[in-house]
Amino acid sequence: GQQLNQSPQSMFIQEGEDVSMNCTSSSIFNTWLWYKQDPGEGPVLLIALYKAGELTSNGRLTAQFGITRKDSFLNISASIPSDVGIYFCAGPTGTASKLTFGTGTRLQVTL
């Protein structure tokens, strides 16, 4: 089946630093979604991208839909402690009956 690979797997950064992570696929996607999962909770949708090249922001978060349609990027500016969590990319796959999720990037923020 289709796989979404995220990198890095984990990051340890200091508060105030900017963060970049990406998601790649061997297949083309028509939609890219970015989720964040806080410890002990379910994932929450952060940003949705529907068009190649699209750049969308949500507060300090900015995501881009890669022009090849096989990748997407998420940037977090001026990180704060509550940014801690796991960030997942996702996209509709197969018969479009489901979302496939990436392997996740675990973010830790130190003071």
Next chain:
Amino acid sequence: ETGVTQTPRHLVMGMTNKKSLKCEQHLGHNAMYWYKQSAKKPLELMFVYSLEERVENNSVPSRFSPECPNSSHLFLHLHTLQPEDSALYLCASSQVMGGANGYTFGSGTRLTVV
């Protein structure tokens, strides 16, 4: 109450027990999903329901039995589980099947099989 609610939040069960996980969505969505999240693994889709009909069963062992009595409720019945079934079980819903507009997830049930 709004969003997707899962109960219980935590469950410890023996391998011979029978238990059920419950999910309820108050969003008027037409599709509901069960995912399994194990440590250091991607989210694994288990079941997909659209308008109360099961449309996908992702090769899940028969010891997991889903039930969708109406578009707002989804259950996962568990029996004779194995320790490797210990995981976070997440329920999600979406306006239409496929979730191109994204899923709304519940907080999950943390299951431990002893």
